[in-house]
Amino acid sequence: MKEITCRLLVIGAGPGGYVCAVRAGQLGIDTVIVEAGRPGGACLNVGCIPSKALIHAADEYTRAVHLSAGKSRLGITAAKPSLELAKTMAWKDGIVGRLTNGVVALLKKAQVKYVQGRARFLDGKTVEVDTEMGRQVIRAEVIVIATGSTPVELADLPFGGRVISSTEALALKEVPKKLVVVGAGYIGLELGTAFAKLGASVTIVEALSRILPLYDAELVRPVEKRLDTLGVRIITGARVKGLAKADAVAITSTDGKSSTLAADKILVTVGRKPMTDGFGLDAIDLDMDGRAIRVDDKCRTSMRGIYAIGDVTGEPMLAHRASAQGVMVAELVAGEKRAFDRVAIPGVCFTDPEIVSVGLSPEAAKAAGIDVKTGIFPLSANGRAMTLEREDGFVRVVARADNHLVVGIQAVGANLSEMSAAFALALEMGARLEDIAATVHAHPTQSEGFMEAAQRALGAAIHI
Ligand code: FAD
Ligand code: NAD
Numbered sequence: 001m002k003e004i005t006c007r008l009l010v011i012g013a014g015p016g017g018y019v020c021a022v023r024a025g026q027l028g029i030d031t032v033i034v035e036a037g038r039p040g041g042a043c044l045n046v047g048c049i050p051s052k053a054l055i056h057a058a059d060e061y062t063r064a065v066h067l068s069a070g071k072s073r074l075g076i077t078a079a080k081p082s083l084e085l086a087k088t089m090a091w092k093d094g095i096v097g098r099l100t101n102g103v104v105a106l107l108k109k110a111q112v113k114y115v116q117g118r119a120r121f122l123d124g125k126t127v128e129v130d131t132e133m134g135r136q137v138i139r140a141e142v143i144v145i146a147t148g149s150t151p152v153e154l155a156d157l158p159f160g161g162r163v164i165s166s167t168e169a170l171a172l173k174e175v176p177k178k179l180v181v182v183g184a185g186y187i188g189l190e191l192g193t194a195f196a197k198l199g200a201s202v203t204i205v206e207a208l209s210r211i212l213p214l215y216d217a218e219l220v221r222p223v224e225k226r227l228d229t230l231g232v233r234i235i236t237g238a239r240v241k242g243l244a245k246a247d248a249v250a251i252t253s254t255d256g257k258s259s260t261l262a263a264d265k266i267l268v269t270v271g272r273k274p275m276t277d278g279f280g281l282d283a284i285d286l287d288m289d290g291r292a293i294r295v296d297d298k299c300r301t302s303m304r305g306i307y308a309i310g311d312v313t314g315e316p317m318l319a320h321r322a323s324a325q326g327v328m329v330a331e332l333v334a335g336e337k338r339a340f341d342r343v344a345i346p347g348v349c350f351t352d353p354e355i356v357s358v359g360l361s362p363e364a365a366k367a368a369g370i371d372v373k374t375g376i377f378p379l380s381a382n383g384r385a386m387t388l389e390r391e392d393g394f395v396r397v398v399a400r401a402d403n404h405l406v407v408g409i410q411a412v413g414a415n416l417s418e419m420s421a422a423f424a425l426a427l428e429m430g431a432r433l434e435d436i437a438a439t440v441h442a443h444p445t446q447s448e449g450f451m452e453a454a455q456r457a458l459g460a461a462i463h464i
Contacts, residue, residue: 002136004113006032008333009127009140011119011279014041015319016310017146018103020326025110027334032138034129036118039103042148042311043319045096046167051190053092054170055350058197073389083198086173121280124303142305142333145293146326147279149272149311156242157182157249163266166191172265176200180249180263182240184211188269189223189351196230197352203233203261205251207270210236212349215410216361222392222412223351230352240266274312289314297339299329307332321345344427346420353393354416358423359408362398371401375433375457377449379413381464384444390414395449397433397457404433404458409450419447433457 010021013035021033038045064081066072107114115136117129127143129136151165159165166187177200181192184206196202204211204227211227211234212220227234237254244250248260274292287294287302292314299307307329310322324345328338349355365372379385379393393413399406409423426436436454441447455461 002134003139004032004136005139006030006113007140008032008142008144008330009034009119009138010144010146011127012036012041012146012148012275012310012312013039013103013107013114014146014148014310014322015043016148016312016322016326017041017144018107018326019323020144020146020309020330021112022106022110023327023330024333025107025112027330029330029333031110032113032115032140033107034115034117034119034127034138038100039107039114040096040100043322044099044103046170048319049099050092050096050170051166051187051194052350053095054088055190055194057088057092058194059352061199062197083175085175085198089171089173092170119279121283124284124306127280142307144299144326144329145281145301145306145308145312146310146322147275147312148322149274149317151268152271152273154182154240154268154270157240157266157268159268162264163243163268166267166269169195169265169267176263176265178247178262179203179265179267180205180240180261181267181269183207183268183270184234184236185214185269185271186212186349188267189227189349191267191269192232193227193230193352196227196232201231203235203263205238205240205261206234206236207239208236212351212355214347215349215355215357216363219355219357219361219396219410219412222353222394223349223355225392226352235261272311272317274314276312297341298332299325299340316345316347318345318347342428343430344424346424348417348420350417353390353412353414355410355412356416356420356423357408357410358420359406359427360398361408361410362396365398365407370407372407373399373401373404373433373457375399375453375455375461377453377456377461377464379446379449381452382444382446382449384446384448385413387444388414388446395419395453397436397450397453399433399454399457406431406433406436406454411449413446413449416446419450422447422450 007030010017010033024031067078068080117131119127175198179200179202181188181204241250244260293308309325311317344358346358376396380391385391395411398408433454441451452461
């Protein structure tokens with residue numbers, strides 16, 4: 001048995017854990033990171049990156065199909081395209097490989113020791129890891145739990161065979177002919193749309209009364225329209241009861257009606273749960289928030305010297321939140337004064353069109369008792385959107401009625417994810433409507449819609 005000691009031990013090398021470890025290394029903290037699977041965690045291996053690669057491939061393919069069908073108004077025609085999903089997946093795996101190798105290199109450069117294996121708590125300062133070379137005991141002054149999350153499994157539809165999670169969906173070698181997606185949240189809609197574009201007949205079953213319940217109805221409407229154009233069938237207010245026969249699932253609607261849906265693959269995307277099992281957390285008995293580890297604004301758990309970051313601490317389960325928490329914890333361990341007091345954590349749903357949301361929606365602001373002024377600018381009045389043939393969507397700015405402080409910005413439109421940075425910056429910098437309205441935005445860009453939404457809230461939009 002080998003034993004090592006260090007100042008900081010990070011468990012899990014996802015975007016929470018590896019970023020925390022790299023920052024700690026940069027700050028001169030003697031750091032060890034333990035990873036049971038592959039460096040980069042869910043995000044790099046089976047989440048953010050591979051899903052966006054597949055979405056891009058699906059967009060390329062749809063464009064080619066559109067041109068070959070003679071539907072383009074641009075005077076461009078093309079030959080009928082073909083698709084080899086296995087090659088698409090190999091390309092995607094290449095990107096994942098480059099990034100995960102990059103994580104190992106970054107850890108090395110920051111002089112972080114990487115240990116491959118599953119960590120198990122022995123007590124609040126000690127973990128053991130079964131490595132290829134035998135049992136390793138690691139003692140640390142400070143431990144950061146960054147073990148992430150795993151897909152939620154439905155009791156009536158356990159994973160296996162035709163019932164798959166996003167992980168298996170991102171490794172398919174053939175496009176399913178009939179795909180049933182259970183859950184119309186982030187993953188269900190991102191991957192459901194991609195597979196529809198790649199040629200699958202897709203049906204999405206959602207328990208609640210509408211898709212993407214996380215976002216307000218106005219924001220989701222352009223996405224619903226596009227799904228309709230793509231031929232995606234949406235069934236809301238329904239749950240899947242289980243497998244009906246070899247090639248079908250049984251569903252039941254809230255009004256009690258039962259039916260079956262043909263499916264050669266059933267993708268279950270009903271949420272993710274914090275990874276808190278199987279590594280001896282019970283040995284240290286931390287306070288929990290449901291299934292998530294409870295943390296304060298410094299990501300401290302109920303036990304001194306133990307922090308938790310990322311998905312294991314619950315919603316919002318987003319890579320950039322995990323990384324921001326990771327940086328903060330490393331700096332706290334280095335003795336700096338920090339707190340996780342961000343005004344905004346942007347949410348982006350990579351649907352078609354993309355949805356971006358930062359801060360409060362008009363409804364959420366009203367519910368919080370804030371009297372608001374709202375400005376909406378439709379992309380149909382934006383020149384750049386016209387040149388891109390994507391006029392569906394809008395930018396919406398929500399500000400306090402009294403002093404015009406911006407409290408929320410939302411947008412829906414093709415490729416608007418990149419605008420999330422401007423939106424988050426505006427909120428973090430405490431921008432008022434006048435600040436955005438008076439900032440010169442380059443022409444022609446979709447971002448002019450942001451400026452015009454603020455101008456419109458002030459009654460001064462030019463193009464509408
Ligand atoms: P993880 O990335 O889950 O990493 C945790 C790591 O800990 C894993 O590598 C695991 O193997 C390791 N581990 C667990 N237990 C142990 C143990 N006992 N010992 C050692 N190691 C252990 N988020 C976005 O912001 N944008 C997106 O576009 C996006 N797309 C997504 C698409 C999909 C299909 C999925 C599934 C998720 C997506 N997410 C997205 C969410 C994002 O992946 C997570 O929020 C993010 O990965 C959380 O980072 P983390 O470091 O907390 O955990
Ligand atoms: P989700 O929470 O986004 O959506 C789950 C959906 O399933 C909800 O609409 C819910 O009402 C529905 N549902 C729950 N039980 C159901 C049932 N029995 N039958 C039918 N519908 C049911 O979860 P997800 O899509 O699995 O994603 C998990 C997490 O991963 C997200 O919360 C998000 O934090 C993260 N993620 C983020 C991105 C991004 O940032 N672009 C992309 C993918 C995933």
